Structures are given as C-alpha cells and as structure tokens.
Amino acid sequence: MQIRPILSALKKHRVATVLIVMEIAxxxxxLCNACFMIADRLxxxxxxxxxxxxxxxxxxxxxxxxKNSNDLDARVIAGLGAISGVESVHxxxxxxxxxxxxxxxxxxxxxxxxxxxxxxIYLGSPGTPQALGLQLVAxxxxxxxxxxxxxxxxxxxxxxLITRTLAKHLWPGESxxxxxxxxxxxxxxxxxxxxxxSVQQYDEEGERGAQWTVFVPALPGPNFSGTxxxxxxxxDLDRVMVEAKAAIATIAPDAVLDREDxxxxxxxxxxxxxxxxxxxxxxxxxxxxxLGVTALGIVGLxxxxxxxxxxQIGIRxxxxxxxxxxxxxxxxxxxxxxxxxxxxGMLLAYVINAVLMKFYELPHLPLYYLPFxxxxxxxxxxxxxxxxxxxxxxxxxxxxxxxx
Numbered sequence: 001m002q003i004r005p006i007l008s009a010l011k012k013h014r015v016a017t018v019l020i021v022m023e024i025a026x027x028x029x030x031l032c033n034a035c036f037m038i039a040d041r042l043x044x045x046x047x048x049x050x051x052x053x054x055x056x057x058x059x060x061x062x063x064x065x066x067k068n069s070n071d072l073d074a075r076v077i078a079g080l081g082a083i084s085g086v087e088s089v090h091x092x093x094x095x096x097x098x099x100x101x102x103x104x105x106x107x108x109x110x111x112x113x114x115x116x117x118x119x120x121i122y123l124g125s126p127g128t129p130q131a132l133g134l135q136l137v138a139x140x141x142x143x144x145x146x147x148x149x150x151x152x153x154x155x156x157x158x159x160x161l162i163t164r165t166l167a168k169h170l171w172p173g174e175s176x177x178x179x180x181x182x183x184x185x186x187x188x189x190x191x192x193x194x195x196x197x198s199v200q201q202y203d204e205e206g207e208r209g210a211q212w213t214v215f216v217p218a219l220p221g222p223n224f225s226g227t228x229x230x231x232x233x234x235x236d237l238d239r240v241m242v243e244a245k246a247a248i249a250t251i252a253p254d255a256v257l258d259r260e261d262x263x264x265x266x267x268x269x270x271x272x273x274x275x276x277x278x279x280x281x282x283x284x285x286x287x288x289x290x291l292g293v294t295a296l297g298i299v300g301l302x303x304x305x306x307x308x309x310x311x312q313i314g315i316r317x318x319x320x321x322x323x324x325x326x327x328x329x330x331x332x333x334x335x336x337x338x339x340x341x342x343x344x345g346m347l348l349a350y351v352i353n354a355v356l357m358k359f360y361e362l363p364h365l366p367l368y369y370l371p372f373x374x375x376x377x378x379x380x381x382x383x384x385x386x387x388x389x390x391x392x393x394x395x396x397x398x399x400x401x402x403x404x
Contacts, residue, residue, distance in 0.1 A: 028345025032373040049096035050196030052133030054234040063256035069225035079251030085236035091125040091220040092229040097268035100201040119212035139192030142217035165211035295384040302388035317397035330389035338381035
C-alpha cells in the first residue's frame with residue numbers, strides 16, 4: 001500500500017482531517033487519564049483492612065457522664081453480650097472505615113528529633129486483637145499484663161502491635177520486635193507485628209499510609225469508653241446489630257446512640273467508598289460516550305469520503321484494483337489519521353495529568369497507559385471505518401465507470 005497517495009488525498013481535505021485528528025487526540029487524552037483514575041479508585045477500594053469485616057460491628061455512645069464510664073462499659077458489655085448470636089463485646093476506640101479516633105506524630109527518639117510520620121492509633125481492651133481477627137506475623141499478642149489504664153490519650157508506656165508496613169517504614173531491614181518509638185511523653189514498645197490493619201479514615205496516601213497503624217492495649221476508663229466492638233457470626237451480624245441498637249435504650253438510658261457510626265464494618269466500608277464507586281461509574285460513562293462520539297465521527301467522515309470518491313474508486317477498480325485493495329486503502333487512511341490523533345493525544349494526556357496533579361493531587365500518569373489508549377483507539381478506528389470501507393470495496397467497476 002502506497003502511503004504517499006493517501007497523504008496527498010488527506011491534504012485535499014485538511015479541515016475535515018484536522019477536526020477528526022483533534023477529536024481522536026482528545027479521546028486519547030481523556031481515555032488514558034480516565035482509565036488511570038478508575039484503576040486508582042478501584043485499587044483504593046480493594047484496600048485490606050486486616051480485620052474479619054464480615055463478623056464485626058461497631059456501637060458508639062455519646063452524651064454520658066465520663067465519671068460513670070466504668071459503670072456504663074460494664075452495663076453495655078453485659079447487655080450486648082447477652083444478645084443471641086453475639087460472640088464477644090470489647091471496648092475499642094474505632095474500627096477500619098469508622099470514625100477517626102486517634103492519630104499522632106511519632107519519633108524514634110525520646111527527644112522528638114527523629115520524626116517518622118503520623119500513624120493512626122487503635123485502643124482496645126483485652127481480647128480485642130483476637131476479636132478483630134488480626135493476623136500476627138511476628139512476635140506475640142498482648143498478654144493481660146500489657147493492658148494498662150489510659151492516662152491522657154494513651155497509657156504512659158505501652159507494649160504495642162504495629163503493621164508490617166509501618167515496621168518496614170520505621171526500621172527498614174531490621175526486626176521491629178523490642179524496638180521503641182515515642183509520641184510526646186508516651187512510650188511505645190513493639191511486641192508484635194500484624195500483616196494488615198488499615199487506618200480508620202483512608203486519606204489518599206496510598207497503601208503505605210493506609211497501613212500505618214498501631215494497636216495499643218488499654219483498659220477502659222474515663223478517657224477510653226463508650227465505643228464497642230461486637231463480634232458475631234456473619235449470618236447473624238445484621239440481626240445482632242439491629243437488636244443491639246434497640247437494646248441500648250434499655251441498657252444505657254443515660255447515653256445517646258450515635259446511629260450514623262453504629263453499624264457493621266461492611267456497611268462502613270461501602271459507605272466510605274461510595275464516592276469512589278460513583279466516580280468510577282461516572283468515568284466509565286464518560287469514556288463510553290467519548291468513544292461513541294469518536295466512532296460516529298470516523299464513520300461519518302469515512303462514509304462522506306467514500307461517497308465523494310466513487311469516481312476514483314471506479315477508476316481504480318477498472319484498472320485492476322481488487323476489493324481488498326480498496327478495503328485496505330480506507331483502513332490505512334484511517335490508521336494514519338488515528339495515529340496522528342494518538343500522537344497528539346499522548347502529549348495532551350500528560351498536560352491534563354499535570355493539571356490534575358496540581359489541583360487534585362493525583363499521582364503521575366504511568367507510561368503504560370499510553371500504549372493501552374493507542375491500541376484502544378486504533379481498534380476503534382478500524383472497526384468504525386470497516387462499514388464504509390466494505391461499501392467502497394463492493395462498488396462494481398462497471399457502475400463506477402459509467403460516470404467517467
């Protein structure tokens with residue numbers, strides 16, 4: 001196939017060619033960035049919480065007198081524990097995808113000079129790590145003597161669990177067991193490492209920041225009360241949570257139930273990622289609409305050119321061109337137009353990504369999205385031009401030559 005005659009023909013239709021090239025370039029730029037954003041959102045939604053979500057629920061109470069916190073905790077634990085299907089009830093400050101309860105800056109030295117980030121802190125009463133279903137990968141779970149009263153925000157000195165991701169960040173290439181870190185006057189000593197325990201409120205910092213968590217064993221008291229972890233069998237959990245929220249009015253009439261945060265962990269996860277799910281769906285719609293418009297543009301332009309070139313096609317068929325030659329001519333012409341659009345679209349994709357990075361703090365667009373977008377548009381172009389090209393290839397030479 002001679003490329004030069006095709007380029008000469010395109011020069012005679014510069015305006016139409018430039019318009020379709022611009023449309024393809026825009027489609028390429030939007031396609032690459034939209035697919036990247038969808039993949040980024042879907043990846044975030046697959047974050048591992050590290051807990052047995054299907055078996056866990058959370059109850060939050062407000063409005064009670066802190067002086068009565070020990071009595072309140074005793075009544076709630078006993079009352080909720082008596083509900084049929086409840087396996088255990090523990091005092092905990094929050095759960096993954098629940099309300100953000102505590103995050104603090106930590107240092108590797110007591111003087112506070114070696115800052116190492118801001119992990120989120122889980123406080124839990126005895127048995128909480130086991131009820132959460134945390135997977136221990138090194139060290140051991142807190143023993144009964146590791147659970148200390150909270151003074152201020154945390155126990156003054158705590159033997160804690162941290163995630164594997166946080167351990168690698170704090171002491172890369174070293175065993176974290178027995179090592180210490182500080183937050184102001186509070187001292188933490190690592191006794192165990194868990195595979196995963198996501199933060200309570202994931203804030204776009206990626207997998208690394210999402211797993212920067214510390215579990216601090218603590219005893220309930222005035223500074224740590226009123227929020228509870230309920231464990232039940234997955235098939236019983238929804239019923240248990242309904243009965244638990246109804247029972248609170250009787251068990252703790254001196255407290256107010258936080259109905260928004262008191263629900264199952266699966267509901268909290270779904271609610272937390274609702275905006276991401278909606279955005280991914282919207283972007284899929286934008287991609288479908290844009291590709292549809294681009295395909296219609298290619299079909300329209302190709303059909304117009306086929307109709308306009310019937311005399312040219314007839315001459316070529318009369319001097320020996322086969323149907324395959326005509327078909328390949330239009331397919332090659334489309335391939336060149338789409339290629340021009342893709343080349344321009346790749347540059348435009350990075351411009352759009354730079355704008356998104358600046359105003360929406362998105363990551364840099366990976367290079368492998370560009371060939372993906374190019375293949376998609378080449379395929380779309382070939383499919384869109386196939387109909388008009390086939391009609392052109394079926395023009396009988398004798399009919400075409402009547403107009404010569």
